[in-house]
Amino acid sequence: MSSRFIVIGIKSYPDGKKDFIGVNEQLVDEANYQKLISDNIEPEIKLEYFSLEVRGVTLAIIHIYDCDNPPYMMQKDFGRLKKGYSFIRKGSFQSRLSRKDLDNILVSKFRKEHTENDIEIKVLSNGEPIDRLKTLDKVHLPSEKKKEKIEQILKEKEAKLANKGTYPFFLDQDLPQIGGTPYENRSIKTLQGDLEQVNKTYYHDDLYYLFEESAYKLNLELLNKGTSYLEDASILVEIDNSDGLNISEEVISKPIRRSWLDNLKAVTPLPNLENLNYPLVVSNEVSTKVSSEIGDIKHLIPTLAFKTELRLFLTKEFPLSDRTLNVNIFGKHLKKPIVLKIKLPVDK
Numbered sequence: 001m002s003s004r005f006i007v008i009g010i011k012s013y014p015d016g017k018k019d020f021i022g023v024n025e026q027l028v029d030e031a032n033y034q035k036l037i038s039d040n041i042e043p044e045i046k047l048e049y050f051s052l053e054v055r056g057v058t059l060a061i062i063h064i065y066d067c068d069n070p071p072y073m074m075q076k077d078f079g080r081l082k083k084g085y086s087f088i089r090k091g092s093f094q095s096r097l098s099r100k101d102l103d104n105i106l107v108s109k110f111r112k113e114h115t116e117n118d119i120e121i122k123v124l125s126n127g128e129p130i131d132r133l134k135t136l137d138k139v140h141l142p143s144e145k146k147k148e149k150i151e152q153i154l155k156e157k158e159a160k161l162a163n164k165g166t167y168p169f170f171l172d173q174d175l176p177q178i179g180g181t182p183y184e185n186r187s188i189k190t191l192q193g194d195l196e197q198v199n200k201t202y203y204h205d206d207l208y209y210l211f212e213e214s215a216y217k218l219n220l221e222l223l224n225k226g227t228s229y230l231e232d233a234s235i236l237v238e239i240d241n242s243d244g245l246n247i248s249e250e251v252i253s254k255p256i257r258r259s260w261l262d263n264l265k266a267v268t269p270l271p272n273l274e275n276l277n278y279p280l281v282v283s284n285e286v287s288t289k290v291s292s293e294i295g296d297i298k299h300l301i302p303t304l305a306f307k308t309e310l311r312l313f314l315t316k317e318f319p320l321s322d323r324t325l326n327v328n329i330f331g332k333h334l335k336k337p338i339v340l341k342i343k344l345p346v347d348k
Helices: 030-040 101-115 141-164 188-200 203-212 273-277
Strands: 003-008 010-012 019-021 044-055 057-065 085-091 091-097 119-125 217-226 232-240 244-248 280-283 287-297 312-316 323-330 339-342
Touching: 030 044, 119 323, 119 339, 141 188, 141 203, 188 203, 203 312, 217 232, 217 287, 244 287
Parallel strands: none
Antiparallel strands: 003 057, 010 019, 044 057, 085 091, 119 217, 217 312, 232 287, 232 323, 244 312, 280 287, 323 339
């Protein structure tokens, strides 16, 4: 902790010479000084008062400690000192605190109060803490299910027609219905075309299944263990790219299918309002960076890094080893970001 000492009983001269003249009167009780200071100065100052024998004279020492919450100011008028007065020592001179001095003190105060040791991070998925990631091995996409269904219907239709001997054209026709024609009522030719287009038809369904129903919905919970707010904070998380890593750039809306016709064609989902608060995801050949504005990170109050959770899943191609998340936290008064590393094991 920072300490300051006021020595009473030394006379100083402009040329730097000092005379030890000492104090003759009995030392005033420490409690009286403490009361005098607490009644007139804010924030609180802690002190102790004792004597010291030097060169045959008695010096009075005021030890001020735990004084690491500047600036200290007069909280009311006292003699020639007016409310709001505060002083700063520059070299051998002492002057009234200026606005520039105050700004410098506050900036320095915030810079030194926030380090990597002040921020504790938990990784959450669906709001619950996790300590590892697992690969997504068993995947049965909607497009694969529809493909299997079309192949089964084709197989049955082709077998039925084969039993007829000659090819009866009238037995293999599309049977239109209001609202769309089910696969069962489509011709072999139409079904073959559907089979070729099945991945395109159910593209958005597959995305929704992977990123909304199967993926991790990740967030970071930040706990500020420092002594003050971290103002106007933002976060940047970087992860090295590798095969099997899949991070969505948005929240995928569920395709809405209101009729048989919708069930049999590609449907473009409506915009999702959650994307207004989804973190920014930018990828290059080397890494993927995820960034978001946080706001103030209050003291000892858990704060989420992302207003909308990040969608992420890993396939079996992803290496089964610890994966490091490189976290940079920025703030209004930070000269440089707080840098943290989070290691997450990856299992099957």
